[in-house]
Amino acid sequence: MPIKDNLHNIKSSLPENVTLVAVSKTKPVADLMEAYEAGQRIFGENKIQEMTDKWEQMPKDIEWHMIGHVQTNKVKYMAPFVSLVHGVDSLKLLKEINKQAKKNERVINCLLQMHIAEEETKFGMDEQELHTLLNSDEFKQLDNIKVAGLMGMATFTDNQEQVKKEFTQLKTIFDTYANKPLTDNCQLSTLSMGMSGDYTLAIACGSTMVRIGSSIFGSR
Numbered sequence: 001m002p003i004k005d006n007l008h009n010i011k012s013s014l015p016e017n018v019t020l021v022a023v024s025k026t027k028p029v030a031d032l033m034e035a036y037e038a039g040q041r042i043f044g045e046n047k048i049q050e051m052t053d054k055w056e057q058m059p060k061d062i063e064w065h066m067i068g069h070v071q072t073n074k075v076k077y078m079a080p081f082v083s084l085v086h087g088v089d090s091l092k093l094l095k096e097i098n099k100q101a102k103k104n105e106r107v108i109n110c111l112l113q114m115h116i117a118e119e120e121t122k123f124g125m126d127e128q129e130l131h132t133l134l135n136s137d138e139f140k141q142l143d144n145i146k147v148a149g150l151m152g153m154a155t156f157t158d159n160q161e162q163v164k165k166e167f168t169q170l171k172t173i174f175d176t177y178a179n180k181p182l183t184d185n186c187q188l189s190t191l192s193m194g195m196s197g198d199y200t201l202a203i204a205c206g207s208t209m210v211r212i213g214s215s216i217f218g219s220r
Contacts, residue, residue, distance in 0.1 A: 003031060003034040003035050003038065003217060003218075004034060004035070004036070004038035004217060006034055006215060006216045006217075007022070007040055007216055010212060010215060010216065011039075013200075014051065014155075015203065017208055018208055018209065019042065019208065019209040020040070020041075020042065020210060020212060021062070021067070021192075021209060021210065022035050022040050022043050022212065022217075023045075023046075023166060023195075023212060023213030023217075023218050024043045024044065024045060024054070024213070024217065025044070025046045025050065025068070025137060025213065027063055029054055029057050030156050031217055032054065033058070035216065036059065036062070041062055041063055042065060042083075043062060043063070044066075044067040044211055044213075045064065045065070045066060045067065045096060046066075046068025046069075047068060048074045048077050048078050049074075049077065051064055051066060051078060052077050052078060052081075055081050061100075063083035063084070064078075064081060064082050064083055065082070065083060065084050065085075066086060067086045067211055068082070068087065068159040069089075069123055070085060070088070070093060071086055072096040075093075075096045079097070080104050080106075081109065082100055083109065084109045085097060085109070085111070086109075086111045086151050086211075087111070087123060087124075087151065088110045088111060088112050088147075089123045089124050089125055091136065091138060093185065094110065094145055097110060097127075097145050098144045098145045102143075102144040106144065107143075107144050107145065107146055108144065108145055108146070109145075109146050109148045109180065110145055110148065111148060111151040111190060111192055112133070112147055112149075112150050112151070112153070113150075113151050113152065114151070114152040114170055114173060116153070116154060116166040116169055117154055117155040117156075117166060118160035118162070118166075119156065130150075130173070131211075134147075134177070134182065134183075134186060139183070139195060140183050140185070141206070142173060145185060145187065146185050146187070147185065147186040147188070148185075148187065148188070149172050149174070149188050149189055149190030149191055149208075149209075150170065150173065150177075150190075151190075151191075151193060151209075152167075152170045152190065153193070153195070154166040154198060154202075159191050167193055167198075167202050167205035167207070168205050170191070170205075171205055171206040171207075174188060174206070178194060189208075190209050191206060191207055192208070192209040193209075193210075194210040194211070195203070195212060195213070195214050196214045199211075199212060
């Protein structure tokens, strides 16, 4: 099925309050442009170099989301243009994003990544680490970043009850902080969870942002 049809089918099934990130990693610019022509404006990449190359070639009204694990020494390459960094899992990385955003006279939006899966390979913080970070003086002094929400990835399993439990756990943590008056650089409004295989369940559990790749662009 053409990319535009896949996009239309998915978008028509999403509630109004849910943002679609089209995961375009490894896909050629021609495929992204097909999605762009069909109205998609938010693309997610997991390698900074690939995202930068595509940003240089494509229209400038696109929002680029960095959805992969970020190495601090590569932040400077995406700092001039990235719209949202999904996988922020440490104060060290936040400080580097803040530093590079300041150089570019920007405020960069970030999502803090929570570890909810029963897999050691997934990155992310636990609830105590989140609490410590958000209440630290160092965090409160970061004027060029804004923590806009939380994200997390469920265990890669066919056990829907386990996935539901993990999504519900993340929603509970999100609600705890979304309803609190936080600092100027932190206002939790986005809950990013759910990918091609589990996004309908994620939405049912309260997700406001889904990352979908193969269901739009085909398998890699």
